[in-house]
Amino acid sequence: MSVMASTNGARAKLEVAGGSVGIARLDRVLDPSRLARLPYVVRLFLENALRNQGGGADPGHLETLADWPGTQPVEFPFFPSRVVLQDFTGVPCVADLAAMRDAVAGLGGDATRVNPIIPADLVIDHSVLVDFFGMSEAFERNVDLEYERNRERYAFLRWAQRAFRGMMIVPPGAGIVHQVNLEFLARVVMTRDDGGETIAYPDTLVGTDSHTTMIGGVGVLGWGVGGIEAEAAMLGEPVTMLTPIVVGVKLTGTLPSGSTATDLVLSLTELLRARGVVGKFVEFYGDGLASLAVPDRATISNMSPEYGATEGIFPVDEQTIAYLRATGRDADLIDLVERYTKEQGLWREPGAEPTYSETLSFDLGSVEPSLAGPKRPQDRVALPRMPDSFHDELDVLRGVHPGGNDSDLVEAPAIRRVKVPTVQGEAEIGDGSVVIAAITSCTNTSNPSVMIGAGLLARNAAAKGLRVSPTVKTSLAPGSPVVEDYLRRSGLLEELEKLNFFLVGFGCTTCIGNSGPLPEDVARAVDTSDLAVAAVLSGNRNFEGRIHPQVRLAYLASPPLVVAFALAGTVDVDLTTDPLGTDTEGKPVFLRDIWPSPEEVRRTIEQSTDPESYRSRFASITEGDERWRGLPVPEDEIYRWDANSTYIARPPFLEGVGLEPKPVEDVTGARVLVWVGDSVTTDHISPAGSIKAGSPAGEWLASRGVSADKLHSYGARRGNHEVMVRGTFANIRLRNKLVPGTEGGVTEFLPTNDQTTIFEAAERYQAAAVPLLVLAGKEYGAGSSRDWAAKGTALLGVRAILAESYERIHRSNLVGVGVLPVELPAPAEELGLTGTETIDIAGLTAAGDGPGGLPRTVRVTASPDDGSTPLSFEAAVRIDTPNEAAYYRHGGILQYVLRQLHARSSDGGGAQ
Numbered sequence: 017m018s019v020m021a022s023t024n025g026a027r028a029k030l031e032v033a034g035g036s037v038g039i040a041r042l043d044r045v046l047d048p049s050r051l052a053r054l055p056y057v058v059r060l061f062l063e064n065a066l067r068n069q070g071g072g073a074d075p076g077h078l079e080t081l082a083d084w085p086g087t088q089p090v091e092f093p094f095f096p097s098r099v100v101l102q103d104f105t106g107v108p109c110v111a112d113l114a115a116m117r118d119a120v121a122g123l124g125g126d127a128t129r130v131n132p133i134i135p136a137d138l139v140i141d142h143s144v145l146v147d148f149f150g151m152s153e154a155f156e157r158n159v160d161l162e163y164e165r166n167r168e169r170y171a172f173l174r175w176a177q178r179a180f181r182g183m184m185i186v187p188p189g190a191g192i193v194h195q196v197n198l199e200f201l202a203r204v205v206m207t208r209d210d211g212g213e214t215i216a217y218p219d220t221l222v223g224t225d226s227h228t229t230m231i232g233g234v235g236v237l238g239w240g241v242g243g244i245e246a247e248a249a250m251l252g253e254p255v256t257m258l259t260p261i262v263v264g265v266k267l268t269g270t271l272p273s274g275s276t277a278t279d280l281v282l283s284l285t286e287l288l289r290a291r292g293v294v295g296k297f298v299e300f301y302g303d304g305l306a307s308l309a310v311p312d313r314a315t316i317s318n319m320s321p322e323y324g325a326t327e328g329i330f331p332v333d334e335q336t337i338a339y340l341r342a343t344g345r346d347a348d349l350i351d352l353v354e355r356y357t358k359e360q361g362l363w364r365e366p367g368a369e370p371t372y373s374e375t376l377s378f379d380l381g382s383v384e385p386s387l388a389g390p391k392r393p394q395d396r397v398a399l400p401r402m403p404d405s406f407h408d409e410l411d412v413l414r415g416v417h418p419g420g421n422d423s424d425l426v427e428a429p430a431i432r433r434v435k436v437p438t439v440q441g442e443a444e445i446g447d448g449s450v451v452i453a454a455i456t457s458c459t460n461t462s463n464p465s466v467m468i469g470a471g472l473l474a475r476n477a478a479a480k481g482l483r484v485s486p487t488v489k490t491s492l493a494p495g496s497p498v499v500e501d502y503l504r505r506s507g508l509l510e511e512l513e514k515l516n517f518f519l520v521g522f523g524c525t526t527c528i529g530n531s532g533p534l535p536e537d538v539a540r541a542v543d544t545s546d547l548a549v550a551a552v553l554s555g556n557r558n559f560e561g562r563i564h565p566q567v568r569l570a571y572l573a574s575p576p577l578v579v580a581f582a583l584a585g586t587v588d589v590d591l592t593t594d595p596l597g598t599d600t601e602g603k604p605v606f607l608r609d610i611w612p613s614p615e616e617v618r619r620t621i622e623q624s625t626d627p628e629s630y631r632s633r634f635a636s637i638t639e640g641d642e643r644w645r646g647l648p649v650p651e652d653e654i655y656r657w658d659a660n661s662t663y664i665a666r667p668p669f670l671e672g673v674g675l676e677p678k679p680v681e682d683v684t685g686a687r688v689l690v691w692v693g694d695s696v697t698t699d700h701i702s703p704a705g706s707i708k709a710g711s712p713a714g715e716w717l718a719s720r721g722v723s724a725d726k727l728h729s730y731g732a733r734r735g736n737h738e739v740m741v742r743g744t745f746a747n748i749r750l751r752n753k754l755v756p757g758t759e760g761g762v763t764e765f766l767p768t769n770d771q772t773t774i775f776e777a778a779e780r781y782q783a784a785a786v787p788l789l790v791l792a793g794k795e796y797g798a799g800s801s802r803d804w805a806a807k808g809t810a811l812l813g814v815r816a817i818l819a820e821s822y823e824r825i826h827r828s829n830l831v832g833v834g835v836l837p838v839e840l841p842a843p844a845e846e847l848g849l850t851g852t853e854t855i856d857i858a859g860l861t862a863a864g865d866g867p868g869g870l871p872r873t874v875r876v877t878a879s880p881d882d883g884s885t886p887l888s889f890e891a892a893v894r895i896d897t898p899n900e901a902a903y904y905r906h907g908g909i910l911q912y913v914l915r916q917l918h919a920r921s922s923d924g925g926g927a928q
Contacts (some may be wrong), residue, residue, distance in 0.1 A: 104731045117909065140568060223239070281318075300313070331362070467494070482515075528562075551571070
């Protein structure tokens with residue numbers, strides 16, 4: 017037995033600068049030498065299980081973690097310290113909590129008892145669009161439009177800010193949730209009052225954005241979950257885990273001159289995605305960590321979803337303490353973090369090499385300047401290979417498919433070019449032209465080294481007379497207002513503005529598709545001439561159709577390279593050998609001529625950054641500006657839903673819910689609504705981007721008097737299920753195998769062979785009481801943790817997904833809304849499926865030896881319409897834990913939690 021005989025003596029005192037705190041000592045239950053061999057991640061889980069003994073965790077869970085890795089995966093509960101939300105995913109969470117108050121009242125309970133049990137912070141950061149750019153007034157004009165478009169939604173959040181205890185709302189303009197989390201919310205070590213005693217424990221969290229993982233850069237364990245899973249955590253439910261698989265990545269060396277943290281993370285993303293770390297924890301160790309500051313680490317942790325890991329985490333060490341000081345944290349907190357982590361064996365010691373499930377090494381000195389694209393973040397492109405990458409993709413877009421030998425090669429397509437009028441006269445764009453250059457996203461804008469680097473490169477370029485063509489839509493959207501402070505203090509904001517990189521907002525913009533319209537003449541030329549144009553952005557996501565509907569190629573890059581490609585104006589260029597342009601004397605200017613030295617970047621950071629900037633910016637973070645403070649705040653404890661609102665509507669998930677769940681039923685007589693291939697992301701499934709007139713959502717809004725110019729985006733209307741269900745599977749790049757040769761949200765209504773929208777077909781099926789299915793390939797649901805990808809699927813009437821494999825968050829979300837994830841034993845085509853059959857899924861009603869008593873497999877039977885012999889095979893049920901089984905039996909997490917709340921309330925307890 018690994019755990020020492022008794023856990024009763026684990027509670028102890030620790031003296032810190034702020035006084036005495038109680039801790040759950042790990043060395044009282046596990047020998048220190050054994051503890052030192054465990055991965056940092058496992059130590060954090062072990063402390064969580066120890067501290068929560070008798071409160072949801074038991075000695076068996078402690079034993080499981082102490083014996084890591086064990087012989088087989090074992091379930092254990094994880095109780096995060098807090099939850100973070102962003103407004104796109106947060107509004108549905110708040111709406112669900114408001115609906116839960118309605119439901120509790122309807123069942124005779126006290127609605128005001130529905131509050132977050134653990135702290136919940138919601139940061140409004142996903143709503144600003146880049147409508148205005150290239151001008152000094154861009155920021156104010158974009159924010160004005162943001163409030164105009166989102167007034168209803170923001171007023172709802174203002175109500176939540178007052179109505180719910182334990183929930184903090186951060187108004188617009190404070191920055192991206194992950195950067196606010198890193199710079200302000202994260203404490204590394206938390207404290208709370210426990211019956212008059214102050215208890216200290218690790219800061220851990222879950223968030224409703226997949227890039228919550230960014231917090232791993234400062235040694236905090238946190239990852240993205242679906243909105244409904246986050247709601248359950250807020251209401252006291254544990255996040256159910258399986259014994260973690262931890263991949264250790266040993267970092268050696270230092271980054272070479274000319275390479276950035278962005279180049280490093282793109283290299284690691286390529287490496288780890290190829291290695292296969294989906295659903296695993298990645299932990300970085302080795303002496304190379306000493307040279308990586310927290311912002312560099314956060315850049316790597318941020319892109320954990322891109323390389324597929326649940327979290328990429330760095331242990332606490334001297335760099336963590338330096339970052340806490342640099343960002344203006346309280347001296348007592350800094351002392352607590354250092355003393356606590358050293359006392360608990362959570363501090364990284366030089367030379368430490370824990371035992372991992374598997375390991376690999378990476379030499380920081382091997383990193384070269386790179387981009388990633390044009391469709392996936394794991395497809396790294398070394399800077400010299402950019403022309404090849406572009407032409408390879410152009411061949412695909414133009415239908416060129418080389419044969420098996422040289423004689424079969426098809427001639428490469430000619431580059432299309434066209435003249436367009438601009439404010440500076442006629443200009444030319446063509447295939448490969450950069451039409452969007454955006455310094456945006458949490459990935460990089462938390463990192464002064466690349467932001468200062470971009471500013472210095474802009475200064476050097478402007479000094480040589482280089483300018484950006486007006487055909488390029490440029491934008492600067494930092495993740496934190498502190499970035500503006502140090503860019504302005506260093507004089508580099510003005511230098512960026514010389515190249516049209518004006519401040520457009522503080523929040524997620526281009527990276528989530530909020531890039532706004534292209535200049536009218538550019539947009540017209542792209543459509544008229546069918547140009548394959550490009551975006552270069554310092555983000556973390558470049559999935560097809562995500563950045564802008566008219567942009568077919570999207571490349572991720574560091575902020576300095578975003579500036580460089582804006583100057584070059586094309587991705588059909590090798591910036592290691594080709595010039596960016598010519599100087600005032602007509603001489604060619606190369607990237608190497610204007611690239612700032614590491615010494616100058618470091619010196620400028622030291623001169624322009626100041627802890628006081630962080631303290632002053634975050635001192636009144638919840639107050640907001642006059643626009644926020646002027647929003648109405650209803651006094652009611654139960655929200656008054658407006659039946660005419662097209663932004664906020666009462667969610668339907670708890671309508672008619674009873675005290676007891678209905679029995680689980682088999683799926684019979686089902687039809688396939690959508691059949692997709694590999695790597696279909698939540699961006700393909702979930703409503704995202706602008707709402708188009710003539711789309712099902714656009715038509716519904718038009719029927720309620722919303723004009724075409726006021727349709728806005730799915731993100732803004734995320735609180736209205738009528739809009740969202742109509743936008744599910746409506747991505748313009750979705751390819752449904754039921755209707756080959758098409759793109760977009762269309763399908764075949766199989767009973768009559770009619771081609772129609774996916775929403776219309778679902779409506780017709782539901783009217784006939786026909787359950788629906790989705791067929792899919794590998795990695796179904798990759799990408800962001802979009803809860804509406806699951807909610808919309810459920811509201812369309814989909815009962816089950818039949819996929820070859822799933823990404824973690826989306827699979828969990830599907831279970832959380834009562835949709836059954838089934839894993840196919842082989843590709844659908846190999847199994848003989850055509851997608852046109854009537855399908856039964858049998859065996860769910862039988863008791864099984866799977867989690868929660870569910871069966872581990874089901875029998876799938878597909879019956880062709882022509883009466884020929886049915887096809888039948890076994891497939892795995894992907895309900896992985898007893899908690900998930902409970903959610904599925906109850907019809908979803910919300911129904912389960914509501915019944916638990918009512919039961920506790922009836923016993924005199926309840927959510928406080």
